[in-house]
Amino acid sequence: MTIGDHRITRRRALLAGGVLALAPWLPARADERDIANIPALAAFLAGRKPRWERMRLDLPGLADNGQAVPMKIVVDGPFAPGPYVKVIRLFSQRNPVPEMATFEFPVAVERVEVESRIRLAGTQRIVAVATMSDDALFAAGADVVVTIDACMDGT
Amino acid sequence: MLRVLAVVLACCAGGATAQERVLPLSELRSGVTFAGSNVRAMQADDLANAGMLWVERGEKLWNAAAESSGKSCTSCHGEAQKSMRGVAASYPKFDANAGAVLDIEARINDCRTRRQQASALARESEDLLALTAFVAYQSRGAHLAVSIDGPARAAFERGREFYFTRHGQMNIACTQCHDQNWGKRLLAETISQGHPTAFPAYRLEWQSLGSLQRRLRACLFGIRAEMPPPGAPELTELELYVAWRAQGLPIEAPGVRR
Amino acid sequence: MPDARINIPAEVPRGKPFEVRLLIRHPMETGYRHDDTGKQIPRNVVATLTCRYNGEVVFAARMSPGIAANPYLRFFVTARESGELAFDWVDDRGVRGNERATVNVV
Numbered sequence: 001m002t003i004g005d006h007r008i009t010r011r012r013a014l015l016a017g018g019v020l021a022l023a024p025w026l027p028a029r030a031d032e033r034d035i036a037n038i039p040a041l042a043a044f045l046a047g048r049k050p051r052w053e054r055m056r057l058d059l060p061g062l063a064d065n066g067q068a069v070p071m072k073i074v075v076d077g078p079f080a081p082g083p084y085v086k087v088i089r090l091f092s093q094r095n096p097v098p099e100m101a102t103f104e105f106p107v108a109v110e111r112v113e114v115e116s117r118i119r120l121a122g123t124q125r126i127v128a129v130a131t132m133s134d135d136a137l138f139a140a141g142a143d144v145v146v147t148i149d150a151c152m153d154g155t
Numbered sequence: 156m157l158r159v160l161a162v163v164l165a166c167c168a169g170g171a172t173a174q175e176r177v178l179p180l181s182e183l184r185s186g187v188t189f190a191g192s193n194v195r196a197m198q199a200d201d202l203a204n205a206g207m208l209w210v211e212r213g214e215k216l217w218n219a220a221a222e223s224s225g226k227s228c229t230s231c232h233g234e235a236q237k238s239m240r241g242v243a244a245s246y247p248k249f250d251a252n253a254g255a256v257l258d259i260e261a262r263i264n265d266c267r268t269r270r271q272q273a274s275a276l277a278r279e280s281e282d283l284l285a286l287t288a289f290v291a292y293q294s295r296g297a298h299l300a301v302s303i304d305g306p307a308r309a310a311f312e313r314g315r316e317f318y319f320t321r322h323g324q325m326n327i328a329c330t331q332c333h334d335q336n337w338g339k340r341l342l343a344e345t346i347s348q349g350h351p352t353a354f355p356a357y358r359l360e361w362q363s364l365g366s367l368q369r370r371l372r373a374c375l376f377g378i379r380a381e382m383p384p385p386g387a388p389e390l391t392e393l394e395l396y397v398a399w400r401a402q403g404l405p406i407e408a409p410g411v412r413r
Numbered sequence: 414m415p416d417a418r419i420n421i422p423a424e425v426p427r428g429k430p431f432e433v434r435l436l437i438r439h440p441m442e443t444g445y446r447h448d449d450t451g452k453q454i455p456r457n458v459v460a461t462l463t464c465r466y467n468g469e470v471v472f473a474a475r476m477s478p479g480i481a482a483n484p485y486l487r488f489f490v491t492a493r494e495s496g497e498l499a500f501d502w503v504d505d506r507g508v509r510g511n512e513r514a515t516v517n518v519v
Contacts, residue, residue: 062343064191064413065359068481092479096445100479107471107491111430115487119443119479147343149413151377153360155369205483208416208438362440362482 034127034141040098041091041127050129050137057128057140059118066146068117073103073128075112075138083132084108094124108133120146174303176400177334178348183404186412189338189347194359198411206288206357206409209281209364213289216282221273228286231270235293243294243406247395249307256310258394259287260366261386278385284364288355291408298405299352301398310388314396317389323380344413349374350401351394353410364409367394415439415510421498424519430489433464433472435500437510443478457505459484466516467496492518 031052035042058072075085085108090100103114118126127141187195197203217228217235232238247258253265263286264275276283303311318329332341333349340346354367361369368390372382383389416438425431437459444456456478464472471490490498495518501511 060191060193062191064194067362068359070193070197090479095479096443097477097479100477102475103488104473104475105471106473107466107469109430109471109489109491111489113487113489115485117481117485119441119481149360150341150344151374153373154376155361155365155373155382202418202420202434202436203485205436205485207418208436208483211418212416212438 031139031141034093034125034139037125038091038093038098038127041129044089044091044099044129045137048137050139052139052141055128055130055138055140057126057142059126059142059144061143061145063120063144063146065149066120066122069120069144069146070115071118071126072113072115073140075130077110077112079110079112080108083134083136085112085130086133087131088112088114089129089131090118091127091129092118092120092124093126095119095121100126120144122146174399177330178400180403183350183401184337184348185404185407186347186350186353187407187410189345190412194411194413197357198353198407204357204409204411206355206364206411209285209288209355210292210409212281212285213287213292216286217289221267221271224270224272226271228266228271231266235289239290239293241294241297243291243408244297244299245301247301247310247391247398249302249305249310251306255388256307256391256395258368258391259290260368261391263287263290279366279369284355284366287366288364288409291355291406294406295408296405298403299398299401301395301402303395303399307395310392311395311399313389314392314394317393318396318400322375323378325378325380327378329374349397350404351397352401352404353407353412355408356410356412358412360413370412415508417500417510417512419498419500419512419514421514421516424517425492427492427518429492431492431516433486433488433490433498433514435484435486435512437462437484437502439482439484439504439510441476441478441480441482441484445478455505459502459504459510462486462500462502464488464490465499465501466490467494468499492516494518 035045054076056074059069063069073088085105088103092098092100100118123145125141125143127139130138187198201207220227243259247256250257250262250265257265260278260283263283267273268275321328329349332346337346337348351367354370355364357364368385371390371393375382418436420434422431439459441459442454442457446454448454458478459476462474463470472488474486476484496516498514498516503509
């Protein structure tokens, strides 16, 4: 059969099926692979395992321009009473400076949302990690495709 | 009878209405409609739109007195919200004192040198961008309506010729992308109709606000053509042509583009 | 003094989080660009920004070139007493900026 320009051969279909069957045994979660793929993240975690829940990292799947990509981080409450978000760190897989930013919340706030615009040196994965007041860690990741301009701008 | 004849003759003599348009007015679409959702959202929100930083700076400069004369823009024009309302919609415009068609930037510099005894500001300088953004912002929502009659006619014709002439190594004319292929994809981008209404605009690629002339020069660079220097008459003439071509579209300045 | 825009609601209900939006004019120069002569343009970013609410730090951002030029920040602060939000920041060249906003708690 054909899909687009690619011919799905019977061999490939069987191979794909085989991979799917093995899925539970493969490190299928992109989240855990992030730690291996982003050394700065691994260094920060130092063996600790964050929980990949409760946190949302909103980034466009396709960036208009890598110079300014709108980003939103949300950590779901409730917080008080109990552990609250103290720090959120942002890590880049491909930027020359992988530790993109740190947002600190010395005083607990009920609504933990941070928006900014980030710079991406090409298509990559971004990971945000929240540190709670009891040192628990939550994390979320997102992929962004960054394309080059159609026409060069020499101005 | 004579009055009717005069009107008919005026129309045929080449007033704006008699000028042939490749893009009919009913088909005009702002560049923002070709932009991605994030760019559109940034333009729609004055608190997120980085171009507003220049508008704010422009307001301070509007009120600042020039050292030599003690005059600020306010001295003659009062509150910009009143005096500049809708003004940008008529630019570029022929100025009798200067004896030439001026864009907003040139008009600001003309005012500075002629009336304030202040020095002209360099094109693309922070201060000129700020004043231009502030002035254009007062016309947000106003519909573009430039005059191409009388003394502006020659400049308009030269601008139109430039627009329809092939330029650069790629040997492309503006009309080929923006009249014949708007809406189609070029790599990951969609070709717009090439209207000026968002300028001066915060272009993400520039990481700064920039003028319409900068955007025109960028297009020329993109087709590997020699860029006229900022402020060159060819650029002002082209500005006049594209403004005429966009007649009726509302001003969006400061816009946001990728 | 760098240009900056701050926005908070005119009135904020006591005990509830209110939205803070901040936009700062700054190139956030990455240090990886070169000028027309081929010379590397040195890195210059707003490395540290703090937000103090009646003197107490309620938010701080440490930023790298990974934050886009003309940094935009939106976050929330819990309303307690009326007073002032004070923003202070400094870039790699040591150029300082600051902005103030009045907090009106109702």
